[in-house]
Amino acid sequence: MPAQISTIDLLDACERRPRETAASRVDRVLGLAWSAGELAGDTAGLRHRRVLELRRELAGSRWPCVTNCPACAALLDVELDVAEVLAAGGAGMERQVAVAWGGETLTLRVPSWGELLAGARTAVGIDDAVDELIAACLLEGEIAAPIPLSLREAVEVAFEAADPLGVIALELRCPACGADAAPVVDLASLWADELDGYAAGLVAEVDALARAYGWSEREILALPASRRRAYLARIGA
Template sequence: MPRRPTEADVLHLWEGGLDSTPAARALLIASTAAASHGGQDIADQPWSAVNSSLLELRCEMFGDALPCTTDCPACGDSLDVTVAAEELRPAATRARAGEEAGAVPATDTWTTGGFTITYRALTGRDVRAVDPTAPGARRTLLRRCLLSVSPPVDDLPDDVLDALAPRLAELDPGADTVLTLDCPQCAHRWEAALDIADHVWTDVSGYARRILHDVHALARAYGWSEAEVLAVTPARRRFYLEVSSG
């Protein structure tokens, strides 16, 4: 039976993710979600499994409607979009089914430019290990996915690595979440990436700060410790907050 994360879990996630990289934060939150469902360590599973666990936690804690804001690349108009989790669930469902079976990254073999390359899907550990701001980060990620190259070479040419990138997306389609959007002002249609990890971190961070605000207010009003505040149900806590500020 899945265990819904407690407020103490949320505070732990928030504190652990404050000084972490986005990839490390994503793995921290996804690992918490996977553990609540009895799953295994998610770091060595494909990135689609990370997204699946993040979406699962997001729906359990904050609902299945994801509000997003973006700008139209054609006219610059700001667009508010609410994405239903169901729109993201086909890829997430496939990832969850594989995770329950103890998923390992899918592999494939491809011949191009005189090389026969066996490669695998990106994992959480791969993404966490590479600084996205470092020079050549994209190709460093691609090299981590190489299992074998024939004939052997010290390094594949850049054009071969670049050609490999779209094949990784095909190998693990749930790793990237792309939405098709239409601008109501100019009718421009485009594709925009949705970073589930960033979205969930924003939710977790906002929730943690609200909890800590409650702790601060009730500690001042009644002298309670953090543990004592968290032991009070949210409904009763709201009452105490109202009467203490009246």
């Protein structure tokens, strides 16, 4: 796991670029810890695992987040226990799945994170994008388009079983409507928002310390967080 990441590198990676998605900003932060080659072959579950591991390394296992109840859309404050989510995801995943269909067995590979993101951004309709993705992942067997809904669902279930962290869903009872809900958490957006707040906090610390002591940004960010806080306390910031 990740080599020591410097605060200045982290701040650089967090910087928002025009028209950039949350996922690509998160990729840049992950790039501080893993090589492009390591990240390239990730499935959704492997990518989520890296986000969870690095977030835990940088900010601890308790991860407060806000999500919507799928039943009544109420905003819910919940706390993700990163260690628990990682443990629930198990140790490994399968790269291939077998799906029984029409008397034969189809073999498919689990799609990569990049393919899933490209599918979500595609100009064709979501159904066509799913069909294209399934066709691209088919290793053995034949599927005629349009792919029947029941087969799509069977493939989806097989992918989720093979790549258990591919979809992160919380299990909770909604305090507003009482429904047992399993809202899906978009880890990339959640982390990108959190990193925004973290970066803004660092900039405020640099601002206060630079004004008080005349130090450069680089000098201030080279200090451990505990020391920055000690100086901030002395100047009453």
